[in-house]
Amino acid sequence: MTRSLGPLILGRLAASAFSLAFVVVTIFAITAALPGDVADTLLGQSATPEAAASLRHAMALDQPAWLRFWHWAGDMLHADPGRSLLTGRPVAELVGPRLYNSLLLAGATAAVSVPLSLALGLACTMARGTVFDRAATVLMLGTVSVPVFLIATVAVFVFAVQFHLAPALADINAVHSPLQFVRVFLMPVATLSGATTAQMSRMIRACMIDVFSAPWIEMAVLKGVPPVRIVLFHALPNAIGPVVNAIALSLSSLLGGVVVVETVFSYPGMAGLMVDSVAARDVPVVQCCALIFCMVYLALTTLADVVAVASAPRGRDR
Amino acid sequence: MSAVGAFLSRGGRHGAMFAARLAPGPRRALGLLAVWFVIAFAGPLLAPHAPGEIVDRDVFAGVSLHHWLGTDYLGRDLGSRLLWGVRYTVLICTLSTLLSCCCGIVLGIAATATSVWVERVLGRLMDGLLSIPSLLFALLVIAAAGESIPALILTMGVIYMPGSYRTSRALALRIARADYVTAALARGEGRAFVILREILPNMTGPLLSDIGLRFVYAVLLLSNLSFLGLGVQPPLVDLGSLVRENVLGLAYGAPAVVVPTLVLALLTVGINLALDGRRP
Amino acid sequence: MTNLISVRGLRVTGRRADGGDVPIVRDVSLEARQGEVLALVGESGSGKTTIALALMGHARAGCGISGGEIEVAGHRVDRLDAAGLRAFRGRTISYVAQNAGSAFNPALTLHRQVIEPALTHWVLPRREAERRAVELFRAMALPHPETIGARYPHQLSGGQLQRLMAAMALITEPEVVVFDEPTTALDVTTQIEVLEAFRAVLAHRGITGVYVTHDLAVVAQVADRAVVLRHGAVCESDATAMVLERPRTAYARQLVEACHLPVRPARPAAAPADGAAAEPVLTVSDVIVGYGRVDARGLPARRILDGIDLSVPQGRILGIIGESGCGKSTLARTIAGLQPPAAGTLRFRGDILAGGVGHRTPEQRRRLQIVAQNADLVLNPAWTVGAILERVLEFFHGLRGVAARAEALRLLDLVHLPHALFDRRPMELSGGQKQRVNFARALAARPDLVLCDEITAALDPVVAAAILELMSELQATLGLSCVFITHDLHALRAVCDRVAVLLGGHVVEQCEAASLMDGAHHPYTQLLVSSVPEMRAGWLDEVAARRRATTPGPVPPAADGGCPFTPRCGLRVEGVCDRVPPPIINSPDGQRIACHLPPDELPVLPRT
Numbered sequence A: 001m002t003r004s005l006g007p008l009i010l011g012r013l014a015a016s017a018f019s020l021a022f023v024v025v026t027i028f029a030i031t032a033a034l035p036g037d038v039a040d041t042l043l044g045q046s047a048t049p050e051a052a053a054s055l056r057h058a059m060a061l062d063q064p065a066w067l068r069f070w071h072w073a074g075d076m077l078h079a080d081p082g083r084s085l086l087t088g089r090p091v092a093e094l095v096g097p098r099l100y101n102s103l104l105l106a107g108a109t110a111a112v113s114v115p116l117s118l119a120l121g122l123a124c125t126m127a128r129g130t131v132f133d134r135a136a137t138v139l140m141l142g143t144v145s146v147p148v149f150l151i152a153t154v155a156v157f158v159f160a161v162q163f164h165l166a167p168a169l170a171d172i173n174a175v176h177s178p179l180q181f182v183r184v185f186l187m188p189v190a191t192l193s194g195a196t197t198a199q200m201s202r203m204i205r206a207c208m209i210d211v212f213s214a215p216w217i218e219m220a221v222l223k224g225v226p227p228v229r230i231v232l233f234h235a236l237p238n239a240i241g242p243v244v245n246a247i248a249l250s251l252s253s254l255l256g257g258v259v260v261v262e263t264v265f266s267y268p269g270m271a272g273l274m275v276d277s278v279a280a281r282d283v284p285v286v287q288c289c290a291l292i293f294c295m296v297y298l299a300l301t302t303l304a305d306v307v308a309v310a311s312a313p314r315g316r317d318r
Numbered sequence B: 001m002s003a004v005g006a007f008l009s010r011g012g013r014h015g016a017m018f019a020a021r022l023a024p025g026p027r028r029a030l031g032l033l034a035v036w037f038v039i040a041f042a043g044p045l046l047a048p049h050a051p052g053e054i055v056d057r058d059v060f061a062g063v064s065l066h067h068w069l070g071t072d073y074l075g076r077d078l079g080s081r082l083l084w085g086v087r088y089t090v091l092i093c094t095l096s097t098l099l100s101c102c103c104g105i106v107l108g109i110a111a112t113a114t115s116v117w118v119e120r121v122l123g124r125l126m127d128g129l130l131s132i133p134s135l136l137f138a139l140l141v142i143a144a145a146g147e148s149i150p151a152l153i154l155t156m157g158v159i160y161m162p163g164s165y166r167t168s169r170a171l172a173l174r175i176a177r178a179d180y181v182t183a184a185l186a187r188g189e190g191r192a193f194v195i196l197r198e199i200l201p202n203m204t205g206p207l208l209s210d211i212g213l214r215f216v217y218a219v220l221l222l223s224n225l226s227f228l229g230l231g232v233q234p235p236l237v238d239l240g241s242l243v244r245e246n247v248l249g250l251a252y253g254a255p256a257v258v259v260p261t262l263v264l265a266l267l268t269v270g271i272n273l274a275l276d277g278r279r280p
Numbered sequence C: 001m002t003n004l005i006s007v008r009g010l011r012v013t014g015r016r017a018d019g020g021d022v023p024i025v026r027d028v029s030l031e032a033r034q035g036e037v038l039a040l041v042g043e044s045g046s047g048k049t050t051i052a053l054a055l056m057g058h059a060r061a062g063c064g065i066s067g068g069e070i071e072v073a074g075h076r077v078d079r080l081d082a083a084g085l086r087a088f089r090g091r092t093i094s095y096v097a098q099n100a101g102s103a104f105n106p107a108l109t110l111h112r113q114v115i116e117p118a119l120t121h122w123v124l125p126r127r128e129a130e131r132r133a134v135e136l137f138r139a140m141a142l143p144h145p146e147t148i149g150a151r152y153p154h155q156l157s158g159g160q161l162q163r164l165m166a167a168m169a170l171i172t173e174p175e176v177v178v179f180d181e182p183t184t185a186l187d188v189t190t191q192i193e194v195l196e197a198f199r200a201v202l203a204h205r206g207i208t209g210v211y212v213t214h215d216l217a218v219v220a221q222v223a224d225r226a227v228v229l230r231h232g233a234v235c236e237s238d239a240t241a242m243v244l245e246r247p248r249t250a251y252a253r254q255l256v257e258a259c260h261l262p263v264r265p266a267r268p269a270a271a272p273a274d275g276a277a278a279e280p281v282l283t284v285s286d287v288i289v290g291y292g293r294v295d296a297r298g299l300p301a302r303r304i305l306d307g308i309d310l311s312v313p314q315g316r317i318l319g320i321i322g323e324s325g326c327g328k329s330t331l332a333r334t335i336a337g338l339q340p341p342a343a344g345t346l347r348f349r350g351d352i353l354a355g356g357v358g359h360r361t362p363e364q365r366r367r368l369q370i371v372a373q374n375a376d377l378v379l380n381p382a383w384t385v386g387a388i389l390e391r392v393l394e395f396f397h398g399l400r401g402v403a404a405r406a407e408a409l410r411l412l413d414l415v416h417l418p419h420a421l422f423d424r425r426p427m428e429l430s431g432g433q434k435q436r437v438n439f440a441r442a443l444a445a446r447p448d449l450v451l452c453d454e455i456t457a458a459l460d461p462v463v464a465a466a467i468l469e470l471m472s473e474l475q476a477t478l479g480l481s482c483v484f485i486t487h488d489l490h491a492l493r494a495v496c497d498r499v500a501v502l503l504g505g506h507v508v509e510q511c512e513a514a515s516l517m518d519g520a521h522h523p524y525t526q527l528l529v530s531s532v533p534e535m536r537a538g539w540l541d542e543v544a545a546r547r548r549a550t551t552p553g554p555v556p557p558a559a560d561g562g563c564p565f566t567p568r569c570g571l572r573v574e575g576v577c578d579r580v581p582p583p584i585i586n587s588p589d590g591q592r593i594a595c596h597l598p599p600d601e602l603p604v605l606p607r608t
């Protein structure tokens, strides 16, 4: 039976669009429910009820929620996240540089952790049951089961306090040379990659071991095929779907760790902006940040799904 | 109603052999959790000091006869605070895990037993929920609902529901296709019987593993939240906030920061290791 | 002549989950001379595959070779290190796996996999290897030898894959080839072609073979010497003819006997004492099941079953035989109400039987019970045997407590199981015991008709023979009517009164079971019956010679509506058989044959 990929992939995209719509509503609902509003923040102590009311009217905060949602969703469709209630500057201007910083951090982490986890995962598969494999799995398990802030704290302790290898706070304005880049990014990236790599290589190992139970792997062994070739030539093509999924899932769970890492290292990224904006009730900024996070997640998982569908080995379902 | 009662009483008869039939992973994890429960319930009763009581001038004191685990950044007895911290961490995480898993399992089974559309819509909603990074979601909800322990439990419950839903749905789907379920349907058994007696008993083992895993996630999330100042609020303590408030002691290697860290790791790593015991 | 393979005191142990060791193979010694074929015979759990793998220095996960000397073609296999083993495997000794469908990598073309051993071992340059592969494909009588390698495994049939796998094993010209049940997963008609190809190649190249199987009839065709194994130890070892004709040990005798199932004596249809008894229990008329687009009359485009007409007389056993893909399990599901037909009717004791099980009356559901193929899957692992039986008793007869327990114990007696099993769970039972519990559950409903779907397919011959005996016994004592679905002609003849032969969703022939082996038959029936291996040397040669004489010409383009056997039929009438649905010929003794040939031109089976 020949499966046509087009409709399958379109179906995945439609499903993701539906999820995204749900996410948009949820984010709006929660942000609309935030108690207190920016009017209080802006007026501070000197707030009189009248002043607050007129300010709210000026910011259209007194409109009913559904009407605000309608305007907001419409603006979002035009890629216009509105203006910050706090500073009056366009949200895009506020979020833009922070997004760039976050992408830099995420990119650096992915660049370190993906190859590392692939290598680790494959190495563990090849050395199944040996001391190396056991030690690695216990280490990975240990790393995934401690909170990110712990890794971050330990990183600070080791790199900054004990060895003075890197500054405790990430001042990314000080980056003018590759060496400085490494110094600034060393700790945040090390922390994030530590957590991500552990999770990713664990999942990759699990996928590969699953494939390794197939009879055709035993057949390859009995043909005298060397282990490296078995892993790369026989097993990997059959594991692309699950492995890509594992990578996407781990990378997207990295988004959660970002909040902690940005806080610990005072890194000026999106998560930090969002945390500050939540405190200040600057709703448009919060909404924009949250939406970007969700879209990144959905994009990653959808991409992984599409890759998995497209690379599914023929005749798997015989 | 009486039918359900009958199922349950029959279930009780099987329950005697239940523990013995469990896979070693969930069994060990259950045992370990039981130990933690005992500490959570009995611990604070044995604590020598009230958690907020300042007992010593000396901050970040080391291990001594008076203060077994030293003192914290205000000179409070760490041992006592730790016992309280364990209680809150274990309780909050248990309740939120139970909440998320109950909802997840019920929805997961409902999705397999009802129409395709229910399943599709539920699946999309869960995917959507899953796509909001858990820490940020918690941040938003807690900001909206206020910082209280019920709000924490509810939030964490919602955050981990989609995962539990996915696991139980996948399990139920697999078992629903099993021949013994077909045989029961061919006999003409009702839907409730099939779900409660044919499908559920075969899901317990894997589901217990999943619940254990989710408990670990909950502990991690709660600690991260407390570390960010969003979790358990003073004067209450949990393990995460213990580490947060004493983090300055790291430079001196004070037990005030090292011990809660170790206890936290012991809790999560221990359960994970217990669950993961089936080496290939 | 020296021995090419010699094994002394081989021990293989498995590690249990709790850390203990279980012996899997204990102290096995065997040898084979150059050019000989050695058969390792045994039931599941006898350690035959483990021994075969040990010859290659391989032990499956959780097992290890713990002692003994293994010498193959001058290599001390037990002393080789990892690199030595790699160079040895696939070069000196190669392997043909049981199920080629899963032993080929689904993501790679067959070509790349077939020539891989030659490239890995630097035996041949790529060009040469490709040339030799094509040569081997031709020797294996594969269709389109030049281009077949460009395909992916899922595009070929099981028989073709099995031959490709043999080609892969032979590409490095090894000295020894291990065949691990290579034809067990195949249909009998395909098995012949594959066996024939294997044997020709082995003999032609003087290769030493180790042939693992549980089927003594296959042993008789391929092996020079046979080693009978039981519980991981050698039970008997001798020349094939000796083992098969004059087995010395009790176990070997038992194995041989299980291959000679007593044939059920012909019984006249139950005499109609009153009018009602003559009515069949179950009638299936004009049933169509399929999928795909539905046409104006509500009939699906792709048919799995097409116009099935059958009836099960009171107190008799109707056997339905066919090869994989003939639609026999779909027929079972349709009768069971799990797959409603697109057209046609089912009648149970004269009343219409609804297509979906949900629309049948509780009484109908009670009176029609199913015993399914895989007892592992139909018994809920979370329940005890007693609970399984009691539930049915409660559901259909409202029995509870002591009464239910007493009745459940009586049922265990009925299927010859000890009462001690009452509190066990299916996991703790053997395959045969599970199948008996499966039977007891069906009987608990006190049915009129029992539908048995491949109930012996997953069992070892000796156990299967006992189950068949139980089935005949129960049928006689309880006066049941049965539908017995199988692919195994021996099992069919042992229990059935009447037979329906299924091919491509059509019933091509119905006849009395007793007359199956002689007289005139449908050409497909004749092919099927003559393909079942017989336990004597030389049988394969005879059949192969006969086949070569009647091989049909090239396959005509398939057209709809003709006889499903057209592509393989040596007697087909060109232009008629592939277009016109064959008429049904009714003969006075109740035989019904769907064929265009006039009755006197139908093939006649020699009386054996």
Ligand code: SF4
Residues within 6 Å of the ligand: C522, C523, C524, C563, C564, C565, C566, C569, C570, C571, C572, C573, C577, C582, C594, C595, C596, C597
């Ligand atoms: S109808 Fe034609 S093709 Fe079919 S069995 Fe008869 S002779 Fe052969």
